[in-house]
Amino acid sequence: MEPGATETTWWSLRALRFPASACLGYLVPQFSEWEAQQGGLSTDGPTSHALHYLFEAGIERPGAAALNLSGSRTSRGDAAETKDPASPRDKASGTVPEITASIGSDKAETTLWTQLEAIREASRNRSVGLLTSLAPVDRSALQRLAWRGLPDTLRAMAWKMLLDYCPMQPSRLLKSVGRKREQYWQAVADLGLVSGPRLDGRLSSEDWVRKRQIDLDVPRTAPECPLFHTSAIQDTMTRILHLWSVRHPASGYVQGLNDILVPLVYVFYADHAPEQFQLDRTLVPEQAEPLLRDAEADAYWCLCALLDALQDQYVFAQPGIQRRVQYLERLMQRIDAPLCAHLAEQNVAFMQFAFRWMNCLLVREFPLPVTLRLWDAYLSERGTFAAFHVYVCAALLVRFSAELQQRQFPELVLFLQNLPTRDWTEQDISLLLSQAYLWKAVFADARRL
Amino acid sequence: MAVRPDDEYDYLFKIVLIGDSGVGKSNLLSRFTRNEFNLESKSTIGVEFATRSVQTDGKVIKAQIWDTAGQERYRAITSAYYRGAVGALLVYDISKRSSFENAERWLKELRDHADQNIVIMLVGNKSDLKHLRSVSIEEGQQYAETKGLSFIETSALDASHVEEAFVRILTDIYRLVHKRSLTTGDSAGGKSASGIVYQAGRGETISVGNLSHESRSSKRKCCG
Ligand SMILES: Nc1nc2c(ncn2[C@@H]2O[C@H](COP(=O)(O)OP(=O)(O)OP(=O)(O)O)[C@@H](O)[C@H]2O)c(=O)[nH]1
Ligand SMILES: [Mg+2]
Numbered sequence: 054m055e056p057g058a059t060e061t062t063w064w065s066l067r068a069l070r071f072p073a074s075a076c077l078g079y080l081v082p083q084f085s086e087w088e089a090q091q092g093g094l095s096t097d098g099p100t101s102h103a104l105h106y107l108f109e110a111g112i113e114r115p116g117a118a119a120l121n122l123s124g125s126r127t128s129r130g131d132a133a134e135t136k137d138p139a140s141p142r143d144k145a146s147g148t149v150p151e152i153t154a155s156i157g158s159d160k161a162e163t164t165l166w167t168q169l170e171a172i173r174e175a176s177r178n179r180s181v182g183l184l185t186s187l188a189p190v191d192r193s194a195l196q197r198l199a200w201r202g203l204p205d206t207l208r209a210m211a212w213k214m215l216l217d218y219c220p221m222q223p224s225r226l227l228k229s230v231g232r233k234r235e236q237y238w239q240a241v242a243d244l245g246l247v248s249g250p251r252l253d254g255r256l257s258s259e260d261w262v263r264k265r266q267i268d269l270d271v272p273r274t275a276p277e278c279p280l281f282h283t284s285a286i287q288d289t290m291t292r293i294l295h296l297w298s299v300r301h302p303a304s305g306y307v308q309g310l311n312d313i314l315v316p317l318v319y320v321f322y323a324d325h326a327p328e329q330f331q332l333d334r335t336l337v338p339e340q341a342e343p344l345l346r347d348a349e350a351d352a353y354w355c356l357c358a359l360l361d362a363l364q365d366q367y368v369f370a371q372p373g374i375q376r377r378v379q380y381l382e383r384l385m386q387r388i389d390a391p392l393c394a395h396l397a398e399q400n401v402a403f404m405q406f407a408f409r410w411m412n413c414l415l416v417r418e419f420p421l422p423v424t425l426r427l428w429d430a431y432l433s434e435r436g437t438f439a440a441f442h443v444y445v446c447a448a449l450l451v452r453f454s455a456e457l458q459q460r461q462f463p464e465l466v467l468f469l470q471n472l473p474t475r476d477w478t479e480q481d482i483s484l485l486l487s488q489a490y491l492w493k494a495v496f497a498d499a500r501r502l
Numbered sequence: 503m504a505v506r507p508d509d510e511y512d513y514l515f516k517i518v519l520i521g522d523s524g525v526g527k528s529n530l531l532s533r534f535t536r537n538e539f540n541l542e543s544k545s546t547i548g549v550e551f552a553t554r555s556v557q558t559d560g561k562v563i564k565a566q567i568w569d570t571a572g573q574e575r576y577r578a579i580t581s582a583y584y585r586g587a588v589g590a591l592l593v594y595d596i597s598k599r600s601s602f603e604n605a606e607r608w609l610k611e612l613r614d615h616a617d618q619n620i621v622i623m624l625v626g627n628k629s630d631l632k633h634l635r636s637v638s639i640e641e642g643q644q645y646a647e648t649k650g651l652s653f654i655e656t657s658a659l660d661a662s663h664v665e666e667a668f669v670r671i672l673t674d675i676y677r678l679v680h681k682r683s684l685t686t687g688d689s690a691g692g693k694s695a696s697g698i699v700y701q702a703g704r705g706e707t708i709s710v711g712n713l714s715h716e717s718r719s720s721k722r723k724c725c726g
Contacts, residue, residue: 266523266573269523269524269545270545272542273542273543273544273545274544276540276542276543276544282542304575305575307573307575308523308545308546308547308571308573308575308576309545309547311545312544367575369575369578370578371575371576371578371579404548404579404582405548405549405551408547408548408549408579409547409548412547412548413547417544417547463551463553463566466551467551467552470550470551
């Protein structure tokens with residue numbers, strides 16, 4: 054089957070509401086056959102080639118006419134049960150945008166943008182009346198928008214909604230968020246953290262150990278962004294991390310949580326005071342600080358929500374990380390056996406490099422703006438994103454498969470420790486996401502992975 | 503496959519860097535392998551790896567160094583890397599007394615997870631912080647003596663004694679390998695030190711050696 058025909062068939066099958074995995078199951082062998090007839094065009098294996106092609110052909114194309122963003126009935130209810138990446142299921146249909154023949158995507162997208170923009174403005178001006186008049190946000194539409202990357206101006210609002218921190222119902226927004234912000238600052242005051250990160254005598258000795266580790270790590274956070282060296286941000290980070298660790302005694306503070314907090318703090322701060330929060334800023338003006346009290350509280354609650362699904366990564370012996378790294382390895386055996394063989398031959402264990410990928414959600418591997426794009430997609434998959442993350446890690450490995458297979462032991466590990474992703478753009482992330490998405494669709498059914 | 507010159511070595515030793523978080527393990531490593539120091543280096547998550555070769559006795563020794571995360575929570579992950587290491591740099595911060603007091607715990611970690619013949623060097627880092635010193639040289643030295651460790655003070659910041667620390671532990675290991683190979687017979691049981699790998703002229707790695715069974719001639723054949 055030729056690529057062109059593949060695309061058509063894909064859309065026809067999807068229009069008949071076959072799950073994406075079933076469509077791929079049908080298409081991939083056909084495509085491979087065609088490819089074989091052509092003398093094997095693809096270097097990275099027929100399957101991955103086909104998947105890539107299919108995705109680029111459709112879902113990822115910006116403003117693709119086939120995507121109906123206006124209130125389709127994609128079921129999301131089943132999302133929560135898919136915590137374990139190895140559990141057999143077919144969730145593909147839950148997240149693939151439903152395909153219809155309508156050409157309404159751009160319009161629907163614009164409507165959602167305008168809506169979010171209005172909510173953002175009204176909540177900044179604390180205009181209760183206006184908020185009450187605004188329609189509730191359609192969650193699945195928001196998820197689809199986020200999956201494809203959020204505009205900078207709407208990111209903060211969208212993330213807060215996707216993490217269920219802000220209600221979808223604008224009329225409830227101010228009250229609900231206001232209460233949370235108060236709770237945060239009260240808790241901080243109770244801990245004696247209120248006047249900056251200095252402490253009075255209210256901490257237990259265990260708290261002190263945590264505090265010491267946090268104090269060590271905060272100045273070592275995001276060293277490439279001067280903004281994170283300002284005392285305003287460092288105090289914020291310290292308070293959030295400390296409160297989080299006190300409230301989550303099973304794990305406490307674990308190194309790397311500081312990295313995970315970076316995108317949240319940055320996005321919420323920048324939303325409140327965009328002029329002051331350029332990443333290369335070295336000073337936060339004092340008059341900006343009151344505004345930031347809200348941003349700080351928001352970042353705290355969103356960190357809680359985000360880490361909810363990941364608790365098992367940070368408790369004793371870090372079983373969540375062990376499990377996900379093992380899953381990544383099994384997945385890679387299916388996707389790229391030659392690379393796995395090479396890694397094994399060179400004695401490079403997955404744990405060696407993938408541990409950090411799991412522990413820090415890839416924040417360390419990409420420049421911050423690129424991470425934000427990645428997280429747009431993660432948050433759109435809230436609840437299942439921990440599993441999805443494993444597929445993204447797989448896509449990352451495959452992306453560098455050729456380079457990795459050319460390298461022998463020491464260089465191989467050095468390469469993995471320091472991937473050449475410094476110059477990555479959102480485009481690179483989009484491709485990575487597409488690839489990951491399709492593998493998830495294909496392999497989610499595989500019981501024995 | 504052709505071997506590049508920097509890939510040629512006579513011995514390959516696996517070394518681990520351990521000690522409390524923030525004592526400067528990663529900076530010691532970057533100073534030694536790349537001559538770099540970074541005030542805001544990120545914390546180590548899990549393990550990181552680097553390598554460098556040095557010459558001693560006319561032999562090229564390649565050090566494979568594993569830098570581990572200092573936080574307690576990572577112990578389960580990092581201790582897996584002690585296996586097969588022939589040397590350990592146990593680092594503390596001379597300006598942080600608690601990191602020195604924790605040396606005992608780190609030694610226990612090594613006893614539990616590393617090979618029993620592992621060569622250990624106690625390293626008091628941040629010697630540039632004179633005004634903040636809270637562990638004296640004598641104290642460090644004395645403790646090392648009672649535990650049978652070698653001792654050195656370093657500063658990753660101003661580079662003093664960093665090279666020396668690594669070269670000394672590598673040389674110590676090298677000497678030990680020799681001494682043992684001369685004094686022990688074939689039947690001696692001895693603890694395996696599989697972190698030592700000998701390389702033949704053609705550049706392929708031949709053997710994961712057993713410390714007590716090695717002899718010079720075994721460089722060219724597998725004797726594990
Ligand atoms: N003054 C001084 N500071 C140092 C020295 N070595 C490291 N530091 C600083 O101490 C801090 C911690 O250094 P790291 O090398 O990251 O410490 P580590 O032991 O690797 O820490 P973990 O990765 O968390 O286990 C950094 O801010 C370094 O700049 C030194 O010799 N002198
Ligand atoms: Mg380190």
